[in-house]
Amino acid sequence: MASLELIGVKKRYGAQEILKGIDISVEAGEFLVLVGPSGCGKSTLLNIVAGLDSATEGDVRIGGRSVKEEHPSERDIAMVFQSYALYPNMTVRQNISFGMEMRKVPKPERERAVQEVAKLLQIDHLLARKPSQLSGGQRQRVAMGRALVRKPRIFLFDEPLSNLDAQLRVDMRTEIKKLHQRLGATIVYVTHDQIEAMTLASRIAVMRGGELQQLGTPAEVYSQPANAFVAGFMGSPRMNLAPARLVEYADGPALGLALEIQSGDRLKARIPLPAQPAAVRAYAGREIIAGVRAEAIGFGGGRLNGHRRAVEASVEIIEPTGADTLAVLLVGGREFTARLGPDFPLKPGERGEFHFDLSKLVFFDPRTEQRIA
Amino acid sequence: MASAAWESPQMVKGRGSRLSRAVIYGLLGFFAFVYLLPLVVMLLTSFKPLAEIYAGNMVALPRQWTVEPWVKAWEEVCVGLLCRGIKGYFWISVKMTFFAVLISTAVGAVNGYVLTKWRFRGANLLFGFLLFGCFIPFQIVLIPMAAVLGKMGLASSTTGLVLVHVVYGLAFTTLYFRNYYAVFPDELIKAAMIDGARFWSIFFRILLPNSGPIIAVTVIWQFTNIWNDFLFGASFSTGESAPMTVALNNVVNTSTGEREYNVHMAAAMIAALPTLMVYVFGGRYFLRGLMAGSVKG
Amino acid sequence: MAAGRTPSMPGARRWLQRNLPKIVLSPTVAASLVFVYGFIAWTTLLSFTRSKTIPNFDLVGFLQYVRVWEHPRWQVAIHNLFAFGTLYIGLCLAIGLLLAILLDQRIRLEGALRAVYLYPMALSFIVTGTAWKWMLNPGLGLEKLVQGWGWTGFTFDWIVNEDMAIYTVVIAGVWQASGFVMAMFLAGLRGIDDEILKAASMDGASAPRIYLRIVLPMLRPIFVSAVVILAHLAIKSYELVVALTGGGPGYATELPSTFMYVHTFTRNELGMGAASAVMMLLTVAAIMVPYLYSEMRSAHRPAH
Numbered sequence: 001m002a003s004l005e006l007i008g009v010k011k012r013y014g015a016q017e018i019l020k021g022i023d024i025s026v027e028a029g030e031f032l033v034l035v036g037p038s039g040c041g042k043s044t045l046l047n048i049v050a051g052l053d054s055a056t057e058g059d060v061r062i063g064g065r066s067v068k069e070e071h072p073s074e075r076d077i078a079m080v081f082q083s084y085a086l087y088p089n090m091t092v093r094q095n096i097s098f099g100m101e102m103r104k105v106p107k108p109e110r111e112r113a114v115q116e117v118a119k120l121l122q123i124d125h126l127l128a129r130k131p132s133q134l135s136g137g138q139r140q141r142v143a144m145g146r147a148l149v150r151k152p153r154i155f156l157f158d159e160p161l162s163n164l165d166a167q168l169r170v171d172m173r174t175e176i177k178k179l180h181q182r183l184g185a186t187i188v189y190v191t192h193d194q195i196e197a198m199t200l201a202s203r204i205a206v207m208r209g210g211e212l213q214q215l216g217t218p219a220e221v222y223s224q225p226a227n228a229f230v231a232g233f234m235g236s237p238r239m240n241l242a243p244a245r246l247v248e249y250a251d252g253p254a255l256g257l258a259l260e261i262q263s264g265d266r267l268k269a270r271i272p273l274p275a276q277p278a279a280v281r282a283y284a285g286r287e288i289i290a291g292v293r294a295e296a297i298g299f300g301g302g303r304l305n306g307h308r309r310a311v312e313a314s315v316e317i318i319e320p321t322g323a324d325t326l327a328v329l330l331v332g333g334r335e336f337t338a339r340l341g342p343d344f345p346l347k348p349g350e351r352g353e354f355h356f357d358l359s360k361l362v363f364f365d366p367r368t369e370q371r372i373a
Numbered sequence: 374m375a376s377a378a379w380e381s382p383q384m385v386k387g388r389g390s391r392l393s394r395a396v397i398y399g400l401l402g403f404f405a406f407v408y409l410l411p412l413v414v415m416l417l418t419s420f421k422p423l424a425e426i427y428a429g430n431m432v433a434l435p436r437q438w439t440v441e442p443w444v445k446a447w448e449e450v451c452v453g454l455l456c457r458g459i460k461g462y463f464w465i466s467v468k469m470t471f472f473a474v475l476i477s478t479a480v481g482a483v484n485g486y487v488l489t490k491w492r493f494r495g496a497n498l499l500f501g502f503l504l505f506g507c508f509i510p511f512q513i514v515l516i517p518m519a520a521v522l523g524k525m526g527l528a529s530s531t532t533g534l535v536l537v538h539v540v541y542g543l544a545f546t547t548l549y550f551r552n553y554y555a556v557f558p559d560e561l562i563k564a565a566m567i568d569g570a571r572f573w574s575i576f577f578r579i580l581l582p583n584s585g586p587i588i589a590v591t592v593i594w595q596f597t598n599i600w601n602d603f604l605f606g607a608s609f610s611t612g613e614s615a616p617m618t619v620a621l622n623n624v625v626n627t628s629t630g631e632r633e634y635n636v637h638m639a640a641a642m643i644a645a646l647p648t649l650m651v652y653v654f655g656g657r658y659f660l661r662g663l664m665a666g667s668v669k670g
Numbered sequence: 671m672a673a674g675r676t677p678s679m680p681g682a683r684r685w686l687q688r689n690l691p692k693i694v695l696s697p698t699v700a701a702s703l704v705f706v707y708g709f710i711a712w713t714t715l716l717s718f719t720r721s722k723t724i725p726n727f728d729l730v731g732f733l734q735y736v737r738v739w740e741h742p743r744w745q746v747a748i749h750n751l752f753a754f755g756t757l758y759i760g761l762c763l764a765i766g767l768l769l770a771i772l773l774d775q776r777i778r779l780e781g782a783l784r785a786v787y788l789y790p791m792a793l794s795f796i797v798t799g800t801a802w803k804w805m806l807n808p809g810l811g812l813e814k815l816v817q818g819w820g821w822t823g824f825t826f827d828w829i830v831n832e833d834m835a836i837y838t839v840v841i842a843g844v845w846q847a848s849g850f851v852m853a854m855f856l857a858g859l860r861g862i863d864d865e866i867l868k869a870a871s872m873d874g875a876s877a878p879r880i881y882l883r884i885v886l887p888m889l890r891p892i893f894v895s896a897v898v899i900l901a902h903l904a905i906k907s908y909e910l911v912v913a914l915t916g917g918g919p920g921y922a923t924e925l926p927s928t929f930m931y932v933h934t935f936t937r938n939e940l941g942m943g944a945a946s947a948v949m950m951l952l953t954v955a956a957i958m959v960p961y962l963y964s965e966m967r968s969a970h971r972p973a974h
Contacts, residue, residue, distance in 0.1 A: 052563050073569035085560035089582035098578075102569030146564075397772050404769060405786050408845065411801040412789075418804065430815040431805060484698050491691035503698065506706045508958050510906045512930045512947040516716060516940060517709040520725070540705045543698050572690045601794035603909040608935065618796045622913055625800050634804060641800045645793050652792035656785055659792065663850055664857060 001028045001186045002063035002076075002153035004049065009058035011044055011210075018044050020210040021058070026203075031180050031187045035197040036207035037233070042190045043158060045207075049188060050156055051075050062153060073102065075154075078147035082159040084139045086131040086146075092118075093127040096146045117145045137168050144179070157189040161196065173199060194234045198222065206230045223293075224362065228369040231291050231362070237326060237337045239291045243366060244332075246283045257281065259290055266333025273358060274307050280363055280373045288372070289364040294326065296360040297338035299346075300353065307359040314351045318344065329354065419443065419638035426634050442635035446643060450636050451627070452620045453612060459640055461613065462620035466600060469531050469616055473538035474595045480539070481546020481591060482584065486576050488547070489554040490562050500551060506544030514541075515608050522609055529614045537609060538599045545598075546591050549665055553587035554580065586658070593655045594662035597648050617644050710951065717944035725940060734941040735949075738929075744946070747924040750836045754925065755904040757837070761844045762900055763893065766851025771881070773852070774859045784856070787849035795846070799913020802842040803829065832922040835915050839907075839923055842914055847903060851896050858892040859885070898961045905954055926950050 004026040011019040019041045026032045034042040047053035049060055051072035059066050067075045086095050096117060097110045105113075118124035121141045131139055140160065147155060157176070161169045177200055180187055191197055197204050198218045206213040206221060206229075214226035225231035231239040245260040249272075257276055262268040313329040313336070320326075325344040329336045338354065346352050363372040414431050419442050421435040448458035488500050518537060519528070527533030557580065565575050606616040615623075621644045625637045652659050686693075717735065720728040738744050769787055773780055790798065805811045808827035816824040828834035862885060870880045908927035915923040917932070926946055934943030 047563075050563075050567060052566060072563075072567045077567065079564065079567050081560045081564060083558060083560050085558065085564035087561065087565070087579060089579075098565070098570075099568035102574065146568075397775055397777070401769070401772050401777065401783055404765075405783060408786050408790065408849070411798075411805055411845070414805055415801050426810065430818045431811050432815060480698060483694055487691045487695050493691060499695070499699065503702050506702055508902065508954060509706065509710070510927070510947070510950045510954050512906075512908075512927055513713050513951045514705065514709040515931075515947070516725075516934060516944055517712040518705070540701050543701060544706075547698065571687065572694075597792055601796075603794065603796050603912070604931075607912075608931075618794050618909075621794075621800065622796050625796075625803070625913065626916060634810070637800065638804065641797050645797045648792045648794070649789065652789055653785075656788075660788065660853060663791065663853065 001184060003028045003061075004032075004154055004186060004188065005059075005061040005064075006045070006049070007059045007061065009045065009048060009055045009060065011041070011048065011053070012056045018210050019048075019055075022207075022212055024205055024212065024215060026186060026188065028186050029184045031189065031200060031202045033197040033201035033204050034188065034190045034207060035192065035194055035204060035234075036213075038192060039209075040207040041210040042192075042207050046079075046156055046158055046188060046190050049154075050077055050079055073099075076150075076152050077154045077156055078150045078152040079156040079158065080140075080143045080147050080160045082162050084131075084143040084160075084163075086139055086142055088131055091128055091130055092123065092134070092142050092145075095131070095142060096149050099146065099150055113149050114145075117149045120148070121145050136164055137172065140164065140172055141175075144175075148179075153186065155185050155187045157187065159191055160189075161191070162193075176200065195236060198234070204234075206233065208233075223360065224371065225291070226371055228289060228291070228364045231364070231371075235293065237294050237339070239293050239362075240297075240336045241289055241291050241364070242331075242334045242336065244288055244290045246280070246286060246288045248284045257284060259288075261290075261332030261334050263333030266330075269311065269313075269332030271309055271311055271356065271358070273361070277373050283363070283365075283372065287366045289366050289369070291362040291364060292336070292356060292360060294337045294339040296357040297329070297336060297340075298355050298357070299338075299340050299344060300355070308355045308357055310353050310355050312351060313354050315346045315348050317348055318346075415638045415642055418635055419642055421635050423631075423633060423635055442633070442639040443643070445633070445636045446624075446639040450624055450633075450640060452615075452623045455613065459617065459620050459624065459643065462615055462617050463643065465531055465614065466617035469534045469538070470596060470599045472535045473542065473599050474592055476535070477539045477542035477546045477595055478588065478591050481543060481548075482550045482581070482588070483576065484543070484547040485550025485552075485554045486580055488551050489557070490559070490575070490580075491572075500547075503544055503547055506541060507548065511541065511604055515604075519608060529610045529612070531614060533609055534605060534616065537605050538602070541605075542595055542599065546595065549587055549591045549594070549662070550584075552665065553584065557583070586661075589655060589658040590662045590665065593651055593658045596651060597659070600648050713944045714948050716940060717948045719941055721940035721944070723938040723940070730941075734945040738942050738945045738949070741929075741942075743921050743924050744926075744929055746921055747926050747929045750923060750925055751904070754836055754840055754843070754907075755901065757840045758843050758847075758904050759897055759900045761840065762848045762851045763896060765844065765848040766896070767855050767889075769848070769852040770855035770859055773856055784853070787852050789849070790846040791850050793846070795907070795909030796913045798842055798846050799910050802838065802845070803914050806838050806841075829915060830919050832919055835919060835922045839911055839914055843904075843907065843910055846910075847900065851900070854892050854896055855889060858889045862888055894961070898957055901957050902954060905950060926953075 004024075006022050006024045009019055009022040010017070022041075022045060024032070034045060036042050044053060048055050051067065051070060051074075055068070060068055062075060062077075086092075087098065090098065093114055096114050100110045100113065114127070115124065118127055121144060123138060123141050123145060126134060126138060126142070131142070134142065143160070160176075161172055164172060173196060176189075179185070180200075189196075189200060198221075201218055203215065203217055204221045205215045206226075208229055214221055214230045216224075216226075221230060221234050225234065225239065228241055231241060242261055245262075247258050247260050248255045249258055250256075251272070257273045257280070259271040259273060260268055261271070311331055313331045316328040316330055316335065318325055318327050320342065322342070324342055325340045327338050327340055327344060327346075329338055364370065365372055410432075417433070417435060418426060418431065420438050420440065421429075422437055422439050422441070425433075425435060425437065446458060447460050447463075449456060450458050452459065452462065484503070488496050522528045522533045522537075525533075527536065561579055562575060565579050570578060601618065602616070603618040603622065606619040607622075610616065610619065621640055624640050715727075716725055718729050718731065720726050720730050720733070773783060777783065806826065806829040807813075808825075808830060811826075813824060813826040816826070829838045866884065867880060870884055875883070906927065907925065908931065911917060911923050911925055911928055917924050917928045927950065930943050930946040930950065933939040933946065
C-alpha cells in the first residue's frame with residue numbers, strides 16, 4: 001500500500017478550467033472519498049490519478065514518486081468503474097485475468113490468482129459465465145475481483161454503487177468497507193452520494209467547481225463545515241442555514257449576544273447566545289448566517305442548561321420516517337428542519353416549545369460564506 | 374348514420390373498417406406486383422427458348438423450360454470480340470469485390486477506432502474532411518484516376534480496380550465504424566488501459582470482438598456497392614479484365630445479329646444473384662447500412 | 671532512493687506509442703488528400719485548359735465551359751436532368767410515403783412486403799436497366815402483353831421515342847429507389863409517439879387530418895434527407911441510362927453524367943469532359959453543403 005499526493009493539480013480544456021489547483025495528501029491505508037455535485041471535477045481528478053487523463057499543471061505522486069509520465073498500467077493501480085466495464089466478449093475468468101495476460105504472467109500463476117480472488121468474493125461458481133449472464137451485484141463483484149487480483153498499491157473507485165438498487169447499494173457498501181479493513185488498502189473513492197462518503201471515508205474531500213472546499217474527517221466535515229456549501233451539501237437532512245442578525249443586548253452588567261431571526265414581517269425570534277469567541281463577537285450588529293443541524297433541535301423543555309435555549313416555533317410539515325420524525329419548523333418566519341422522536345405529538349399549524357443546542361451552532365459570513373466559528 | 378363523436382385512436386393505425394383494410398391490402402398487393410414484375414419477367418424469360426419469346430408475351434410461363442440460356446450466358450455468350458461467356462468476368466468481379474471489401478472494411482474499422490477513442494485536437498475536423506468523399510460525384514475523379522492508374526501500370530487490371538474501390542470506399546466504412554464506436558462505452562477502454570492493453574490490444578481484444586453488427590453492415594454495404602458498380606469498371610478496365618457489370622452491359626447492348634433475349638436475361642440474373650442473396654440473408658444489415666448513410670454525423 | 675523518475679520506455683518507442691493514432695490514420699488522410707481533393711483540383715485545372723485527347727496545360731479560361739453550354743447535347747442533358755430529377759424525386763417521395771403509411775397500419779406480412787419493396791436497391795443499375803429495357807421493349811414487352819389481352823390499339827414505345835424516352839428512365843429509377851424512401855419514412859413514422867396520436871384523436875381530429883396536420887410535419891426532416899439523397903442519386907445516375915437507353919434514341923436521354931463520360935473517353939474532349947464534371951460537382955455541392963451545414967448546426971444546439 002502506498003501514499004498518494006496531489007500537488008497543485010490543475011486541468012484545463014481549452015478555455016475551461018476544470019480543476020483549479022487541488023492539493024490533497026492521502027496516507028497509506030487511508031480511505032479518501034472525493035464527493036461533490038456533478039461537474040465538480042471529482043471524476044476528472046480520479047482519471048488524472050489513474051493516468052487516463054493528464055494534468056495541465058501539478059504533480060501526482062504515489063509512494064513518494066511522481067507518476068505523471070507513467071502509463072496507467074504502470075502505476076500499479078486498479079480501478080472499479082460505475083458501469084463495471086466488464087469485457088462483454090470474455091468470461092468472468094478471462095475478465096479477471098486479462099490484466100495479468102497483458103503483463104505476460106504465466107498461465108498457472110494466473111489461474112491461481114483468479115481462484116484466490118474468486119473465493120474471496122464468492123464468485124467462484126460464476127467463472128465460466130459471461131457478464132451478460134450476471135446480476136448487477138455479481139457484476140460489481142467481478143469488477144472488484146479484477147481490481148483485487150492486481151494487488152495494486154492504490155484502489156480507485158469511480159461511483160461504483162450508483163447503478164445498484166438501494167438495498168444492494170447498502171450491502172455492497174458494507175462489502176467495500178470490510179475489504180478496506182481486511183486489506184488495509186489505500187482507497188480513493190468518488191461519489192456524489194454524501195451518505196456513502198460519510199459511512200466509508202476516513203477522510204472526505206468535498207469539491208465544487210474544480211476547487212477543494214474542505215478536507216477532513218467525516219465528523220469535522222459534518223459538524224464544522226468550512227463553508228455554507230459544505231454545510232448544505234453534507235448530511236441529510238441538510239444543515240439548517242438561516243440568515244440572521246447578531247445583536248448586543250444588556251444582560252445585567254455585561255453585554256450579551258443574541259440571534260435575531262426574521263423573515264418578512266413575521267414575528268421576530270430572539271435567541272440569546274452563550275459566550276462566543278472573538279471572531280463571532282466581531283460581527284455584533286451585523287448580518288450573519290447561522291447553521292444548526294436537525295439533530296440539535298429537540299422538542300419540549302428538556303433539560304435547559306447553559307447552551308440549551310427554549311425557542312417557540314410553529315410546525316409546518318411532519319415527515320415520519322419510522323425511526324424518527326422530521327419536522328419543518330418556522331422560527332421567526334424561517335424554516336428549520338428538526339429531527340425529533342418518532343412519537344412527536346404536534347400537528348402542522350400547531351405551536352410548541354422546542355430547545356436548540358446552541359453549542360452546535362456554526363456561523364458563516366453572509367458574503368464569503370466561509371465559516372467564522 | 375350515427376357515428377362516434379370522435380373517431381377512436383384505432384382509426385389512425387390498425388383496426389379500421391373492413392373496406393379500408395381491403396383497400397390497404399389491395400394497394401399494397403398492387404405495388405408488390407409491380408415491384409416483383411421485372412424480376413419475374415427476367416426469370417421467366419431466362420428459361421424460355423427464343424422461339425417462345427417471339428411468339429408469346431413476357432409474363433407467359435415457359436411451355437418448354439430450358440436452362441440452355443443460362444449455360445450459354447455462362448460459357449458461350451459474346452462479350453465484345455471474345456465468345457467465352459461471362460464466367461471469366463464473374464470471377465474477376467468476385468476477386469475484385471473480395472479484396473476491396475476486405476481492405477476498405479479493415480482500414481475503416483481502425484480509422485473509426487482512432488477517431489473516437491484516441492481523441493486528439495482536430496479529430497472531428499479530420500472526420501469531416503474524410504467524409505467529403507462520400508458525396509462527390511465520381512465523374513470528377515475519372516480523368517485523373519485514369520492517368521494515375523496508367524502511370525502506375527495498373528490500367529485495366531483487377532488490382533487497379535481494387536485500389537479505386539478501396540480509396541473511395543474508405544469514406545463510407547470510416548463513417549460507419551466511427552458512428553458505431555462513438556457510442557461504444559469509454560469505460561471499457563479505460564479498464565483495458567489500466568489492465569495494460571495498448572493501442573492494438575485494445576482494438577483486437579476489446580473493440581473488434583464486440584463489433585459484429587457493424588462489420589456485417591459495412592461488409593454488406595461495400596459488397597453491394599462494389600459488385601454493382603459500373604462507372605469505375607467501365608472507365609478503368611477494358612476487354613478481358615472487365616468486371617461483371619461491364620460485361621453484362623456489353624452483352625445486352627450489342628446490336629449485332631439476333632437478339633438472344635433469354636441469354637441476356639440469364640446473364641442479368643447471374644449478375645444479380647450475389648447481391649440478391651446477400652440481401653435475402655442479410656436484409657436487416659442491408660437496411661441498417663442504407664439508413665446509417667442517411668442519418669449523418 | 672533515486673531522485674526523479676525512471677522512464678519506463680525508451681524515447682523512440684514512447685514517441686511511437688504517443689503518435690500511433692495519427693500514424694495509423696495517415697494513409698487514409700493521404701489517400702483522401704490525393705484521390706479526392708487532389709483529383710478534384712486536377713480535374714478543375716483541366717477544365718480550364720485546351721486538353722483534347724491528352725492533358726495539355728494551355729490555360730484558356732472558361733472556353734471549355736462555354737463550349738459545353740453551347741453544345742446541343744448538353745442542353746438536352748440539362749433539360750433532361752430537370753425533367754428526370756423532379757419527377758424522380760417527386761414520385762419517389764409520393765410512393766415511398768404512401769407505402770410507408772400503408773405499411774404502418776399493422777399489416778400482416780409487413781416484413782415480407784418491406785423486403786419486396788426494398789430489394790430493387792440491392793440490384794445493380796445495369797441489371798435494373800436491362801430488366802426494364804426488356805419490359806419496355808415495344809415489340810416484345812409490355813406493349814405486346816397488353817395488346818395480347820385485347821387492347822390492340824395500345825402502344826408503349828416510349829423507350830424508342832425521342833420525346834418520351836427520358837420518362838422510361840424515370841419509371842425504372844423510381845422503381846429502384848422508392849423502396850428506400852419508404853424505409854426512411856417508415857422508420858420516421860415508427861418514431862412518432864403513439865400518445866401524440868391518441869391525444870389528437872381525443873381532440874377530435876379525424877385520421878386524414880391527423881396525418882396532414884401532425885404526422886407529416888413531424889416527418890419534415892426525413893423529407894429533407896430524402897430529397898437530398900434522391901437529388902444526389904439523380905445527378906450521379908449514369909448506369910441506369912446506359913443500360914436502359916444507351917443515352918438514346920440518339921441523345922434524347924442524355925444526362926450530364928453520360929455527356930461527361932462520352933466526351934472524356936470516346937470523343938477525346940478532355941477539357942469539355944472536365945468542365946462538365948466540375949459542373950456536376952458544383953450542383954451536388956449546392957445541395958449538400960447547405961444541408962450538411964444545417965445538420966451540423968442543429969447537432970450543436972441540443973439542450974444539455
